[in-house]
Amino acid sequence: MMQNPKSAVVMGFFFGIFFFIIAFFVPYKFPVLAVACNQSCAVHACDPGLWCNVPAGRLCRNFSCPGNPTCVCPSPTPTLYPTIAITGILKENNGVSCTNDISSNNLKIRIVPQNGWGITPVCTQNPASGNPKIAYNCTVTFDNQIANPSPAQNLTLNASAPEYQSAYWTDNNVCGGAANNTIAVNVAAPVPTTTFNKDIFFDLSGVGGGTGWMKLSNLSFSGNAGLNNVIPQSVSAYDSEDDTSRYFIIDGAGTAGVNSASSINLGTAQTSANNWSMTSYTRQVGFTPATFLDYVKSRKDYTTIADLSGASQPGIYYINGDLTISSDPTSDFVLIVNGNVTISQDFNKATQTTAKKSVAILANNITIGNNVAYAYGIFIAGGAFDTGTNAALGLKIKGNVSTSTLSDGRSQSNNSQPSLFMVSDPGAFITLLPYLSISKYDQTIQ
């Protein structure tokens, strides 16, 4: 025991100083060691009366400890928001009805959130490659543990396929309904809707007044430039001379010829069953109305007439000036027009009482009236061949068209049908052989 009271006072003084240092300085200088002041939030729920969050360390700290007096208690880690799932099938809209599946070489489907912070949309296609495309599946995740996304969002569809003019959702997946590419979600709602069944509709090119697509039968094709003619996934026959094959040139018995052009875009379809297709091809134009007129003038007998009524006998006829045709021909003929030709009604269509005639018309430009659905003949235009414009009426050419430029403003009310259908009829035009043909000569002199 301590015998000297003075020594006891001194020792008490030093003990006091030691406890003072321990009590006041160690917690401040060495906070890691000061367990009483700082506690992990995960271990120690903060009591608003005693503890607060130290912003730099995300720890709970006793208010009685020295340090930041303005700290607040941290929120607990939130529960992850549910993931939104959007699924549906892909449908082709021909303007009248919709059929399942589309055909595209470059289909893109995206979901775009209204505010993308912390939101991750992912879309997949079924099948992932190849055609036809059947369905899609998108998921949208809201990461509210790292970021702070808004739980109430508008999600917008952004889909496209170059083979179609538009892709969209409709309310209640109604075929032909108005496009509505947005759905509203709220993943923080008490009972959030997290699954959506939304089919995507793809309009064929002719739907809504655009340009339709074309089909040939028994013909070959030679493009002056690129051929851009996307054939839909669902094809309906134009008439009894057509079929439902997804070909540019239908090929019932090996009748389809070569398709040559600088570039060829038929969507996912092919030229014909044999698929004789030549791209990067530059056509050499040799036969024009002007050159044929020169040949006729030098080698053949022809008759100059004022209008079509003068072509009453088989032969070659010449008209100097523009011509509007509003009646059927009464004879086989080759007509050369130094001007433009307009055909204002169905032309040369066989009836029960009159047979169609073999006719070839060569002119600078040839225009078909907007309401003309049928023309029978060989039409050769040095300039443009204009089909006229009609959003609900196709045009059938029985014969052939050869022109520098095709202006096609036709589409069908049902665009699974071609809007321009050209069918060769060789027999009828063999009749014109003596008139339209030329001879080749090979001379030797001794």
Next chain:
Amino acid sequence: MIKRSNNESGQVLLIIVMILATVLAVTFSVSFTSQTETQTAKLEENSRKSLAAAQAILEASLKNNVGTYSLGDLNLNLAGFTGIATVEATVGPVFITPLIQKDEQYSFYLSQYNNPGFSNPFTGNVYIYMKSESGCPSVELTYIDTSDVLSRDFIDPCNQTSGGLNILSTQPGSSLNGVDFGYRITNPKALSGKKLMLMRVLSNSTKLGIQEVNGNNLPAQGKTTTAQAQTGTSTSSTVSLFQSYPQIPSDFFVASF
């Protein structure tokens, strides 16, 4: 004074004779040359006249479309000229087309052409040969049968199409009537029951040869008019012209825009 001897007079005479000989030689030479040139000019004139006469008969025979046509039928009052044109159908087991330009076609007749009808369809098999002016040929064949039904073949020795089916196979060609063809279809093509074969040339200008495999005649492809005219001095010219039967422009069966 200089005294001449008698034998010196012969020297002068000799000189005179030599001068005369030279003059005569030059005269004869000039005369001969002139005569030759005159004769040559006359021959050329007659040749040109006979050629013109032959071409005139040929044109007249083509226009009148008759089997034979004589110079006298022209009523040109060409004294001393005679001439005649004969027109014959061109037949044989081999037919070689002119050079067909790219994107043009040649109409090969597989039946007798009666303008405008057809008869006696061909029943044989043929090889088809190809010789491009440059590069590699590709040829589309369009057949029109006697019922006016179409069918087609495609020849593409260098695979200028991708993924095409039912393309006729080919092999290296050979010489045919003096033309060295680079390619030939491997198997004979049966062409019975057809009246026309339209041979459309793609890619490069190409000359085509058609050979009947058994050496039988192919159907006539046109007519050869041979016109010969001569003067009384037996200068003659012969002009032969092959005129094909009507050729159908490719625009008939090829949609283009």
